[in-house]
Amino acid sequence: MMLSEPLIEQILDRAAGGYEELTRAANGARFCRHPVQLSNIAPEYQWNRLSATYERPSKSDFRGLYFKACGTRRRTRCDACSEIYKGDARHLILAGLLGGKGVSPEVATHPTVFATFTAPSFGRVHRCGSRGGKRIVCGPSSARCVHGRRMGCWRRHSEDDEIVGSPLCDQCYDYEGAVLWNAASSKLWQRTTIYLRRSLAKLLEVRGSDLSKMVRLSYVKVIEYQRRGLVHLHVLLRADSPDDVSMPPDVEVSAVQIEIAIRMAVATAKISLADTESNRVISWGEQIDIRPVDEGDSAKVANYIAKYATKSASDSGGLDRRFRTQREIASVEAPRHLKMMAETAFALGQREVGRDLNLAMWAHDLGHRGHFLTKSRQFSVTFSYLRQIRQLWREAQREELGGTVDQPYNEHEPLYFVGQGWLFAGDAYLVGQQRNEYIEARVLFREQKAEEPQAQGALI
Numbered sequence: 001m002m003l004s005e006p007l008i009e010q011i012l013d014r015a016a017g018g019y020e021e022l023t024r025a026a027n028g029a030r031f032c033r034h035p036v037q038l039s040n041i042a043p044e045y046q047w048n049r050l051s052a053t054y055e056r057p058s059k060s061d062f063r064g065l066y067f068k069a070c071g072t073r074r075r076t077r078c079d080a081c082s083e084i085y086k087g088d089a090r091h092l093i094l095a096g097l098l099g100g101k102g103v104s105p106e107v108a109t110h111p112t113v114f115a116t117f118t119a120p121s122f123g124r125v126h127r128c129g130s131r132g133g134k135r136i137v138c139g140p141s142s143a144r145c146v147h148g149r150r151m152g153c154w155r156r157h158s159e160d161d162e163i164v165g166s167p168l169c170d171q172c173y174d175y176e177g178a179v180l181w182n183a184a185s186s187k188l189w190q191r192t193t194i195y196l197r198r199s200l201a202k203l204l205e206v207r208g209s210d211l212s213k214m215v216r217l218s219y220v221k222v223i224e225y226q227r228r229g230l231v232h233l234h235v236l237l238r239a240d241s242p243d244d245v246s247m248p249p250d251v252e253v254s255a256v257q258i259e260i261a262i263r264m265a266v267a268t269a270k271i272s273l274a275d276t277e278s279n280r281v282i283s284w285g286e287q288i289d290i291r292p293v294d295e296g297d298s299a300k301v302a303n304y305i306a307k308y309a310t311k312s313a314s315d316s317g318g319l320d321r322r323f324r325t326q327r328e329i330a331s332v333e334a335p336r337h338l339k340m341m342a343e344t345a346f347a348l349g350q351r352e353v354g355r356d357l358n359l360a361m362w363a364h365d366l367g368h369r370g371h372f373l374t375k376s377r378q379f380s381v382t383f384s385y386l387r388q389i390r391q392l393w394r395e396a397q398r399e400e401l402g403g404t405v406d407q408p409y410n411e412h413e414p415l416y417f418v419g420q421g422w423l424f425a426g427d428a429y430l431v432g433q434q435r436n437e438y439i440e441a442r443v444l445f446r447e448q449k450a451e452e453p454q455a456q457g458a459l460i
C-alpha cells in the first residue's frame with residue numbers, strides 16, 4: 001500500500017506525541033476497525049470541545065473520548081471484532097458439548113445430536129460438486145422453460161465459479177418464495193421443536209404432558225448461507241433432566257431416538273403465510289442430515305459451526321449492512337442472484353406480507369431475520385457471560401503485570417455517543433498494523449489450543 005504524504009505526516013506526528021495513548025485506546029477497543037466514540041460530555045456541550053478540526057494529531061488530541069469496540073460478528077465489517085465473536089461462538093458451543101465455563105462436564109455424557117436442516121428448491125440453479133474425485137456435470141437436460149431458456153447445463157463448475165447457486169432462468173425462479181422461506185425459517189424451527197417433543201413422547205410411549213417432567217431438550221442453532229442465498233440451519237440438540245442440567249434425562253432416551261423424532265417432526269412441521277396475495281406454506285427441504293455427537297467429535301463440531309460465525313450472505317462485503325433504499329442494493333458488490341434476493345426482500349417489505357415481517361430491514365440478510373446464533377437457555381452460557389469473564393481475566397492480567405488502568409472517562413457518569421472510527425487516518429493506519437499482529441497471535445494461540453480441545457484456559 002502506497003501511503004500518501006498527509007498520511008505519512010499524521011503517522012510521524014503521532015509517533016512524536018500520543019503514540020502510547022493511542023496504543024492504550026486501541027488495546028481497550030481490541031484493535032477494532034470502527035470503534036464507537038463515547039464521551040462523558042453531553043451532546044449539547046460536545047460541539048465546542050469536539051468539533052474543532054485538527055489536521056495534525058497531537059499528544060493531547062484524544063478529546064476526552066473513550067473508544068469502544070464495534071462488536072460486529074461480520075468479518076467484512078471488522079476483522080478484529082469478528083475474530084472475537086467467532087472465538088466466543090466456539091467456546092459457547094464447546095461448553096454445551098463438553099461442559100466448562102460453569103456448565104457441568106456431565107453434559108458430555110448426555111445424548112446429543114447434530115442436525116442440518118435445509119430449504120426446499122425454488123427453481124433449478126447451477127451447482128457444483130465432485131464424485132469420485134471428478135467434478136459433476138451441473139444439470140444435464142435438453143428441456144427449455146416457458147421463457148425459452150435452456151433448463152440444462154453441461155458445464156462442470158468449480159467451487160469458486162460465481163454462477164454456482166444462481167438460477168438457470170431468473171423468471172422461472174421463485175424469488176419471493178425463497179425470501180419468504182428465509183424469513184419464516186426461525187418460526188419453522190420453533191414449530192418443529194414443538195412437534196419434536198410430541199414425536200419423542202410417542203416414541204418413548206409417554207404422554208406429552210409427562211415428557212416435560214422427564215426430558216428437557218436444549219439446543220443451539222446457527223445459520224449458514226448457501227450459494228443459492230437460502231439459509232441452512234445447523235442445530236445441536238441435547239437431552240438433559242428437566243430439573244438439573246448435570247443429570248441425564250429421567251427416562252432412557254438415545255441419540256437414535258432423538259434422530260427419529262426429528263425426522264418425524266420435520267415431515268409434519270409447516271407454517272402457513274396466509275397473506276392476501278398468496279397462501280404459502282413454508283416447510284423443510286428433503287435434505288436433512290442428523291448424526292449423534294460423542295465426546296471425541298465435540299471440538300470438530302464446534303469448529304465446523306464457528307466457521308460460519310463471521311459470514312454474511314455474501315463474502316464480497318456488499319450485503320453486510322442494512323439498505324435504506326432499493327437503489328442502494330443495485331450499487332453494491334455481490335453476485336447478481338443474491339442482489340436479486342435482496343431486492344425481492346426489499347420490495348416485499350413495501351407490501352403487506354413483508355411489512356409484518358419487516359423485510360426491508362432484513363434485505364441485506366436476504367430475508368432472514370435475527371441472529372446468527374440462538375439457543376435455548378439451558379444449552380450453554382451466553383455471549384455476555386463470556387464477555388464478562390474475559391473482562392475479569394484481562395483485569396487480572398493487567399494487575400499481575402502491575403499496570404494501572406487510567407480510564408479516559410468517568411465510569412460513574414453517563415456516556416454519550418459521539419461518532420465512530422479513529423480520529424485520524426494516520427491513527428487508523430497505526431491501529432491497523434497492531435490489529436494484524438493481534439489477529440495473527442490469536443490464530444496462533446487457537447492452533448496451539450486445537451491440540452488440547454478440552455483445555456478450559458482463558459478466553460483471549
Ligand SMILES: [Zn+2]
Binds near residue numbers: 032034069070072
Ligand atoms: Zn470492531
Ligand SMILES: [Zn+2]
Binds near residue numbers: 127139153155
Ligand atoms: Zn451450470
Ligand SMILES: [Zn+2]
Binds near residue numbers: 145146148149170171
Ligand atoms: Zn423461465
